[in-house]
Amino acid sequence: MKCITRSTASRTAATAAVLLLGVATLAPIAGAAGLAGRASRTESVSTASWGATASVTSMNFNTNTAQTSNVTNTGTIPLTAQSYVVTVTRPFLFVPTFQVFECAVPWVGGTCSGGAGTQVGGTLDSGTTTTITTTTALAVGATEYLQIEPAGVFLFTTTVTISPEVTAPSQVRAAIKTNQ
Amino acid sequence: MSPQELHPQIAAPAAPAVPIHTHIEASETNKENEVSSHSHTAKKERRYGKIAVAGLLTTSVGLLAAAGVYAGLSATATGAESVTSGTLNLTLSPDVGAGFSNFTGKMAPGDTDNVYVNLNNTGTLASAAGLNLTVAGAPANALTNGSIAGEGLTVAATQCSVAWTLATGTCAGSTTTLLAPTQVSLASAGLALSNVPALAAATGQLAHVQVSLGLAGTETSVNGVAPASTIQGLSTTLTYTFTEQQRTGVSTNQ
Numbered sequence: 001m002k003c004i005t006r007s008t009a010s011r012t013a014a015t016a017a018v019l020l021l022g023v024a025t026l027a028p029i030a031g032a033a034g035l036a037g038r039a040s041r042t043e044s045v046s047t048a049s050w051g052a053t054a055s056v057t058s059m060n061f062n063t064n065t066a067q068t069s070n071v072t073n074t075g076t077i078p079l080t081a082q083s084y085v086v087t088v089t090r091p092f093l094f095v096p097t098f099q100v101f102e103c104a105v106p107w108v109g110g111t112c113s114g115g116a117g118t119q120v121g122g123t124l125d126s127g128t129t130t131t132i133t134t135t136t137a138l139a140v141g142a143t144e145y146l147q148i149e150p151a152g153v154f155l156f157t158t159t160v161t162i163s164p165e166v167t168a169p170s171q172v173r174a175a176i177k178t179n180q
Numbered sequence: 181m182s183p184q185e186l187h188p189q190i191a192a193p194a195a196p197a198v199p200i201h202t203h204i205e206a207s208e209t210n211k212e213n214e215v216s217s218h219s220h221t222a223k224k225e226r227r228y229g230k231i232a233v234a235g236l237l238t239t240s241v242g243l244l245a246a247a248g249v250y251a252g253l254s255a256t257a258t259g260a261e262s263v264t265s266g267t268l269n270l271t272l273s274p275d276v277g278a279g280f281s282n283f284t285g286k287m288a289p290g291d292t293d294n295v296y297v298n299l300n301n302t303g304t305l306a307s308a309a310g311l312n313l314t315v316a317g318a319p320a321n322a323l324t325n326g327s328i329a330g331e332g333l334t335v336a337a338t339q340c341s342v343a344w345t346l347a348t349g350t351c352a353g354s355t356t357t358l359l360a361p362t363q364v365s366l367a368s369a370g371l372a373l374s375n376v377p378a379l380a381a382a383t384g385q386l387a388h389v390q391v392s393l394g395l396a397g398t399e400t401s402v403n404g405v406a407p408a409s410t411i412q413g414l415s416t417t418l419t420y421t422f423t424e425q426q427r428t429g430v431s432t433n434q
Binding site: 033034035036037038039040041042043044045046047048049050051052053054057074075076077163164165166167168169170172173175176177178179180 | 266267268269270271272277278279280281282283285286287288289290291292293294295296297299301303305307323333344346347348349393395397398399400401402403404405406411412413414415416417418419420421422423424425426429
């Protein structure tokens, strides 16, 4: 076994001290490569949120009676379009179909201001999942009114789920360029 | 043992003129020391002492003389040189518009916020070519830390040969790209601006720089709920820092 004598230990400590001193001396020299001029400014930014929320997302149909769901822009910027992912279950017997209509005002008695409203997408078959898109502009807090109208024979319950989706930047207000 | 026993020639003033030999027995140490004394030894020693003193005096005088000669040969020459160090000072001011200020709106993907600034080297030293831009966000979040791939704030810089048209954000002259759109998350460590010349002392200016802040990303909210990792509804304060370096050192021979 190699013994470390006192003089060896002292020499080692002295060498380490010299090395440390050298590193401590060189570090600030390396960092001080010359003069630098700096100018700083700050800018605060916030981002928007976007989304549409449906008042009813799942509807059970046992008859040919239409049901409604109100979709509100719950984000902080206007929307220019919205998509709806509509899923229709497939009953054991018969295959009813569905259509989605939208209206700018609440549906009254199954009509949109006395009219039929505007159909969104095509006819949705049982046992399918379809994404339909409307280009209706919705201001922040504004609501559009959907009516899902069934057609066919209902022996068993058929469930329709509707999930509104909003994607930015394609379905929100146009990009803004600010010069200040 | 008494002193007389050890040094009988000193202790006995009536010592005989003839040389005598005295044997002293050191009974306590059992060592025997033999000392021979002669009558003329004392005189010799006194003479030697005088010689030694004289020698010492001579040596001292010699040394003093030599020192005097040395002091007389040293010479000093002095010269004066005045040195003044330079300064490097970068300032940032609006070009057209308000310059950097708070973006009051809510940014959405695709939005751009442009500010127009001038960078001036007002120091007494010229700068080296190139500038470094650091953009740091506080608090750091998905807008600035790159936690969502492909999303977050971006920064770009473009120079116009003439003043920008504030109303439209267009350049009537020619444009030079200083920094292509880059994620702010990458700018926290500093980005080198391209095509920036050395700025002359006191008057050097990088003028008509448009700094564009953008928001990149594509996100879908489902039934009003944003994704778990999102750039929506966040706020941060960005600090833009431009840094110039001094010109290279000059070696002067005069």
